[in-house]
Amino acid sequence: MNDVATAPVRFGKIALIGIGLIGSSLARVVRRDGLAEHIAVCARSHGTLDTARALGIADSTTTDPRQVVDGADLVMLCTPLGAYGAIAEAMAPALKPGCIVSDVGSVKQCVIQDVAPHLPEGVALVPGHPVAGTEHSGPEAGFAELFDGRFCILTPPSGTAPEAVDRIAALWRQAGMQVEIMAAQHHDRVLAITSHLPHLIAYTIVGTATDLEEHLKLEVVKFSAGGFRDFTRIAASDPVMWRDIFLNNRDAVLEMLGRFSEDLTALQRAIRWGEAEPLEDRFTRTREIRRGVLAAKQA
16 A cells, blocks of 8 residues: 555544544544544543533534444544453444444554454454654644654554555545554554653653652752653653553563663663773664654654
């Protein structure tokens, strides 16, 4: 499937279950480009639903997953991963034949395991991961340009109808994303190193700072340099979302964490023994990764 410009994909009714940063940003794209006749939103909090209506990104709202998917052509799961199984079970009886179920989660094998068994025949599952975001959350945090120039990874299970994959790919291209398709297991290993491990490190470093003596903690905040500021931004991300990411991608995260621990030990040894060459060699090689990120316009 090539990343080429296509006519906008359109749906009669889109149901968004969860309306945080990603869900509300997608809703804004759908509204901006007229990609659906009706946007239905489901969330646990009436306050969140009131906000979605006030922002003009919901035509109807409910706290009931079964009600929100009734008659939907596309259902997009935008909640933390830990809620997927219960939501799938609750909404399944109301899904109509021909409906497509997708999601925006950062782990993909668990989507196939937790959602697919509940879906009735004639409903396609196309797991997806728009690799975009900020540290902010909630419907107010969304903006249509969030996805511009970023990648969206789709991980359809074997046997998924190609037309369903094409429609989800077209939706994310319309949002400004480049679409890649890969196996769910491969996705989870790649994201373990590019996203999940960096977040784990950020949470750890900022957590270490919070455990310092009070006078040191105040100075850490006062004299934060660029590196620590970047870590605090990452560590400000939604804690429930990241809890579920680590629990649902534990094997890949633990594998990458083991590799990182070995490399960190080697650097620790080089610093202890004053070995300049290994340090400079590692720092020189890692600069190339940054250049690659800049070249791919993902900085």
